[in-house]
Amino acid sequence: MALLDIANLEASYGPVQALRGVSLSVAEGSIVALLGANGAGKTTVLKSISGVVVPERGSIVFAGAAISGLYPDRIVTAGISHVPEGRETFTARTVQENLTLGSWPRQDRGAIAADLDRVFELFPILRDRRTQRAGQLSGGQQQMLAISRALMARPKLMLLDEPSLGLAPLLVREIFAVIANLRQDGMTILLVEQNANMALEVADYGYIMETGRIVMEDRADVLRGNPTVQEFYLGIAGAAEAGPRRYKRRKQW
Amino acid sequence: MIRAIWRPACSIVLIEFLQQLVSGAAAGCVYAMVALGFVLIFKATGIVNFAQGELMMVGAFFGLTCVDIFHLPYWIGAILAVAAMAVFGMLLNRVLLRPLAGQSTLAIIMVTLGMSILLRASASVIWGPETVAFDSPFSRKSVTLAGLVLSQEHVAIIVATSLLVAGLFGFFRFTRIGIAMQATSExxxxxxxxxxPVRSIHALTWGIGAATAGIAGIMLAPVAFVHVNMGYLGLKAFPAAVLGGFGSIPGAIVGGLIIGIAESLAVLYLPEGFNNVAAYILLLLVLTLRPEGLFGVHTARRV
Known part of the structure; x- marks a missing residue:
């Protein structure tokens, strides 16, 4: 039984249907990558899980309990933390206040202090800047803060939305190294990325979305070897070529 | 004040000025308290509550009911009335405003305007349209301070506002829930x-906003009497909030004080009638020179 099971999820923004029946599951202790172009519905899947978007149909089962349609605070308490796209730190609050706010659902003060130390070990730069306002951090540091803040809730499942967005290549490597580390510590992660290369490197399993549907799913190493994925998501030109060259290739799903 | 012995003419002018300053500051404190509730609710929920003045009026009537009708001791009655206002604010939020979440700003503004009319009408039905006096332990007493004769009511208003502001400052600065409220509004x-729990935070904000208005109403009642239309004073709290930079809590307090003092000095130094428009002239001046208000900030977001 997977930690998270989503079946036939449908959601829309007004008249625009964003999800047209998405099913996926995330096994405990694994990293699952959700890939796709802009507007494919990846972020909507995450928002539906965390309760910010209320899905119209379908079920979301987390650790054996249906959580679809619950309020976001209940879902965080259930053990899901969402690191949103664009980081969404509280820019006028200090780094430390941001982290404390991340531990909002918890009451165990001693353990919170210990977790704060752990987070500072993970990202030492945050310790140095703990009294500064989050708005004064660089983009990469804010991403570190956003991840740390989510960790402070001690989630069972982390939803990471485009953690590499707008970051320098070196920082992208650093963030992904942290993601791989988190998994070694037993964290389960659902990762949305446009940087398919990096995502499939750390992930165990991957789903590919297009216009609100899952069009392909497989183990990450199999996806990396798939010619269509290589051409359209990994940017390896001509990988899927066989026979006469076409001006624009058609996808094979 | 020793100079007063030698230069009486000068000191009378000075004392007159200082006394007018204190009574202006007292009026300004009432504006500030109403503006404060206004800004709190706006910052937390994005709702411009045009019924803030009416909440003040209801608070005054609650106080009157507790003290003059139920004959409770003044302080117990006042505290009870403020607590009742907090509950009343949360109730308004729950019944009228939460169902509107996600609707257009215009629809919500219409609802708060409607709420102000509803509150005035209901108050008129419940308590009647007459103007009622509501005495406090400070009524018709004065205190002499370094040669200044001040009304105890005015001093009480200033002290109460200072305590309230200090309390709110501590709450927002140091408590977990206060910090969460600021984060939510950001x-x-x-x-x-x-x-x-964002919805509970909104409810709490309405509670605090209405309680603040209630305190303003109870403090103002002995000075200005209690009547159904006392909520129109909210029309002065609105420029106070804008003057300070809409959405800034220190701005609301300073804005309220400036408007109260300007009005009061206008009585003394400007031709008759100017005191009624002083607030708005000042508002125009400030907005011309500093469109974001005194304490307003241009918010820039890094993406």
Missing amino acids: NQLAAYYMGI
């Missing part, structure tokens, strides 16, 4: 992601 979506 970035509501992120607050949802943190698991902060």
Whole structure:
């Protein structure tokens, strides 16, 4: 039984249907990558899980309990933390206040202090800047803060939305190294990325979305070897070529 | 004040000025308290509550009911009335405003305007349209301070406002829930992601906003009497909030004080009638020179 099971999820923004029946599951202790172009519905899947978007149909089962349609605070308490796209730190609050706010659902003060130390070990730069306002951090540091803040809730499942967005290549490597580390510590992660290369490197399993549907799913190493994925998501030109060259290739799903 | 012995003419002018200053500051404190509730609710929920003045009026009537009708001791009655206002504010939020979440700003503004009319009408039905006196332990007493003769009521208003502001400052600065409230007002979506119960935070904000208005009403009642239309004073709290930079809490307090003092000095130094428009002239001046208000900030977001 997977930690998270989503079946036939449908959601829309007004008249625009964003999800047209998405099913996926995330096994405990694994990293699952959700890939796709802009507007494919990846972020909507995450928002539906965390309760910010209320899905119209379908079920979301987390650790054996249906959580679809619950309020976001209940879902965080259930053990899901969402690191949103664009980081969404509280820019006028200090780094430390941001982290404390991340531990909002918890009451165990001693353990919170210990977790704060752990987070500072993970990202030492945050310790140095703990009294500064989050708005004064660089983009990469804010991403570190956003991840740390989510960790402070001690989630069972982390939803990471485009953690590499707008970051320098070196920082992208650093963030992904942290993601791989988190998994070694037993964290389960659902990762949305446009940087398919990096995502499939750390992930165990991957789903590919297009216009609100899952069009392909497989183990990450199999996806990396798939010619269509290589051409359209990994940017390896001509990988899927066989026979006469076409001006624009058609996808094979 | 020793100079007063030698230069009586000068000191009378000075004392007159200082006394007018204190009574202006007292009026300004009332504006500030109403503006404060206004800004709190706006910052937390994004709702411009045009019924803030009416909440003050209801608070005054609650106080009157507790003390003059139920014959409770003044302080117990006042505290009870303020607590009742907090509950009343949360109730308004729950019944009228929460169902409107996600609707257009215009629809919500119409609802708060409608709420102000409803509150005035209901108050008129319940308590009658007469103007009622509501004495406090400070009524018709004065205190002499370094040669200044001040009304105890005015001093009480200034002291109460200072205590309230200090209390709110401590609450927002040091308590977990206060910090969560500020964070929610800064970035509501992120607050949802943190698991902060945003709807409870909104309810609490309405409670605090209405209680603040209630305190303003109870403090103002002995000075200005209690009547159904006392909520129109909210029309002065609105420029106070804008003057300070809409959405800034220190701005609301300073804005309220400036408007109260300007009005009061206008009585003394300007031709008759100017005191009624002083607030708005000042508002125009400030907005011309500093469109974001005294304490307003241009918010820039890094993406």
